[in-house]
Amino acid sequence: MVNVAVVIILLLPGVALSAAPPDASMPHLAQRHGAIQLIVGGQPFLMRAGELENSSASSLPYLDTLWPRLEAMHFNAVIAPVYWNLIEPQQGRFDFSTVDGLIEGARAHDMRLVLLWFGSWKNSMSSYVPAWVKRGASRYPRARRSDGTPMEILSALDQANLQADSAAFVALMKHLKQTDGQRHTVVMVQVENEVGMIPEARDHGPLADAAFHAPVPKALTDYLSKHKENLAPELEAAWRAHGFKTGADWEDTFGAGERTDELFTAWTEGRYTGEVAAAGKAVYPLPMYVNAALIRPGKRPGEYPSGGPLPHLFDVWRAAAPAVDFLAPDIYFPNFTEWGEKYALRGEPFFIPETGRVSGAQMGANGLHAYAQWNAMGYSPYAPEFLSPHDARAVGQAYDVVEQLTPLILAHQGSGKMVGMLPRTHFDGSVDLEPQSFVFGDYKVVASFRKPGSTSIGAKVDADASATHGGLIIQVGPNDFWFAGTGITVYFEPSGKGRSAVGIESIWEGRFIDGRWIAGREMNGDDTNQGRHLSLPDDEFSIRRVTLYHYH
Template sequence: MNRVAEAGKAVYDLPMTANCWLDKGEKPGKYPSGGPVSRRMEWWKFAAPAIDVIAPDIYVQNFCEICDAYTKMGNPLFIPETATHSHVGPRLVYTVGHHHAICFAPFGFEDMGQEFSGTQSYLFGVDTSDPLLQTPQNVEEYRWYNQTLAAMMSMLADAYGTDRLQAVITEVPDKNRMMFGSYGFMVLFDLPIIQRKDGVCLALQVSEDTFYLIANACMLAPFSADPEKPNVDLLALEEGYFEDGKWVMTRRLNGDESASMNFGEPTLLKIKLFSYK
């Protein structure tokens, strides 16, 4: 930690970080292979104990795999740079919900939504096989994600480090279940009725049977994990937003809307479940 103080004021401990330039398939020397890349984290943790956080600049396509690699050895996920293509909004939600990230900062934020230059395309690793890696992030949707997370920040921060806050994303299709004690959610992304491919779902448990969810481009299927009460149903399903820390319902869902919980755009939900024999 670096200690910072002004005359007559309190002393603050600021964490020290080290950015990491990742291997993009080049030979050592073309990138700093001796830097704090994940396969050298043990060396850095031993030789540079004053560095609190090793932070990857993520422009490679295997984003989720990199996040996993940089959360070993108690290293918190701190992303000081990442690309601004159409995966960035869902990745923001995923890193907060799944890894409890302490920083997520798209590079060139002021240019978000604009067409990529040749330099940006090279830097961002634009992949012609994935249209979302060629397409800039929708600015209004990114604003919605940030405002929604900011409005929930006190609750999210309280759940950091616990199983009460989880997330899944379409980029990791084989991990689409979230378990919360006697309840769980199956999140379905690859369905004919879902046209978008930027699906994500964050779930925050606030009581045994009540959850807030951020959902986009997915279908939700809650289930019971209690063998004594294997069936599950809804007591309430609401759309809404937070204002001054309070939930504001804008629409109550029922009928077909609750029977098939399919969300084609970013949506904040409050859901209350019950299980029975």
């Protein structure tokens, strides 16, 4: 245990996302050929990650049992918590043994780390604050319900809470700089975890009530005024309905009700989180993000974590927390593509730090789509250590394919020459298996998620559908493509008008070994239905090299 003196550093103006730090070898975000990528050691780094279950990183002996299993799934990165209560058991006295053990384990297994700061809030609650904070409620006040009842949630309006959290986070970042500032095992940090207020839409403590009835902070209304033409529709409508007021309290500015309560929570918890991030960045400027718990249909603020970094609150979070580099979704709902599209915004970093509640094969298919379609810098199933053997094999097989294709994926993100293939699934679990079409120069590529019926006499006409579909396409030349995925049949047509047709010159299976393509079988004859299509087989993830041609 060491005694560490900490200076709290106030929030500073944000820095452009693509700006490299003074030491360009440090992990940072940079825009390359239309995509924002994570740069590690001067090179783009594509994370094949998994986020450990909340308690796994609290025991180094337990962690030792996990590394081989994560290696077997082809991980190159692990997302793991750092627990405030464990690193600062006594105020001002720090114990980084769990952090150091985590870093040593990652290095021994050639993996990078994304650290989760379990500070003031984890899934809205303050369960990871130290005992001296939990027992010191008079000094570290809690948020309160509308009836005055205190909750196990630190108030975001209290400076003592902010100072204690910031001091611990600064100590962590200082320690990382000292122990990892050359090796860069830790490449990114998540600040807090699934911030938001439950079971009510806002804090009703005395400090919160006073702030709610005071003028909306000028920093927020200035930001909204500057971005008035591009605000979230719900926010813009509420502000417009009250005359785009500035200098008035929250209800006079946006109206009375739980939606305004949620805007207030987004500002107050976003500001708090942003100041913690800024203090840590001033010591050691790793990329930092905040993750979001998403919304079930029909739920109201407080029934989900009110005020979190959700799409209808992006504007408030951007104004409140400029030191936070990006906002990331934890996608556990079936409508994976719908939520991904809300966060994968042009010109912004994209990362899925948590996902799950589907089969391992579907997690793999979703990942391929995210890397290709949304330029994801990383993808991460939650609690991979608890996957069934079957699901672990499926995730590992998908990550094996991603590992082989990583140079191609990184080179083509943002280029317009790479797309993801994934059927849309709705929240109720129903799946749209309609074919999807993509145009690459002279070719139209049609991805079908149903097996073609056999052409044999007497065979049934109805096409079967497999349980899992997903993959990617990369065009590397006018007639040359890479396909990868599972459960997809691909047809080829000319993209323009005319009397020409498209033929398959060749399809090869194979693997990349040490970056070199080693061809296996040529897939022809029955394997292409006599030259009619490409098949990415069910129940496995595979790569195909395809060359096409036109004929008349």
